[in-house]
Amino acid sequence: MALKGYPPAPVPGKGSLKDLKEAAEDCHACPLYKTATHVVFGEGSSRSKIVIIGEQPGDKEDLAGEPFVGPAGSMLDYCLEKAGIPRNTVYVTNAVKHFKWTPQGKIRLHKKPSAGEVKACKPWLEAELGKIKPDVIIALGATAALSVLGKATAITKERGKVMEQEAYGSPVIVSWHPSAILRSIRSEDTEQKREQLIEDLKLAAKVALKKPQ
Numbered sequence: 403m404a405l406k407g408y409p410p411a412p413v414p415g416k417g418s419l420k421d422l423k424e425a426a427e428d429c430h431a432c433p434l435y436k437t438a439t440h441v442v443f444g445e446g447s448s449r450s451k452i453v454i455i456g457e458q459p460g461d462k463e464d465l466a467g468e469p470f471v472g473p474a475g476s477m478l479d480y481c482l483e484k485a486g487i488p489r490n491t492v493y494v495t496n497a498v499k500h501f502k503w504t505p506q507g508k509i510r511l512h513k514k515p516s517a518g519e520v521k522a523c524k525p526w527l528e529a530e531l532g533k534i535k536p537d538v539i540i541a542l543g544a545t546a547a548l549s550v551l552g553k554a555t556a557i558t559k560e561r562g563k564v565m566e567q568e569a570y571g572s573p574v575i576v577s578w579h580p581s582a583i584l585r586s587i588r589s590e591d592t593e594q595k596r597e598q599l600i601e602d603l604k605l606a607a608k609v610a611l612k613k614p615q
């Protein structure tokens with residue numbers, strides 16, 4: 403849904419993921435394009451069986467124009483490897499395609515996107531999922547879960563389950579966002595959340611294996 407005062411996301415009616423990515427360069431559907439360096443679109447094959455959705459690009463991703471290449475990306479890569487899932491077999495994207503930040507000294511500090519910004523960006527996620535039709539979606543953290551499931555979701559309570567109610571024709575598993583793992587203050591929490599994300603990724607791989615080809 404378009405944000406008041408902004409045009410709707412210019413999602414093309416047809417074309418490939420590459421066409422979608424190119425069209426997203428001109429997206430002015432919310433104010434975030436004004437302060438971001440790049441639009442950070444999803445990456446991976448349209449034949450991916452697993453789609454992983456994060457919140458929004460971080461500082462490193464904004465500069466590189468690629469999703470999950472900073473510290474959260476390293477944590478995701480570690481967990482994918484432990485789960486036995488090569489990163490190049492999954493499609494990785496975000497609920498919001500521009501980096502939202504606030505200056506703090508010389509640092510660009512991550513700022514959570516608003517519900518309106520998540521909604522304004524949703525047509526891109528819908529278009530990606532419509533092209534890929536994955537066997538399973540993994541939503542990392544509350545913002546991704548909000549975008550995909552359309553409701554607030556407590557990760558602590560809902561993680562580790564296959565939600566068969568299906569979003570866009572695919573079952574959904576919610577799990578910890580890698581940044582939440584990195585932010586944990588107690589090392590026991592870091593370890594527990596990291597192990598749970600690995601478990602949830604393994605569960606996704608199992609769901610994908612079970613689907614008829």
Ligand code: URA
Pocket residue numbers: 456457458459460463468469470471472474475496581
């Ligand atoms: N956090 C996210 O949610 N996505 C990224 O691409 C990087 C960090």
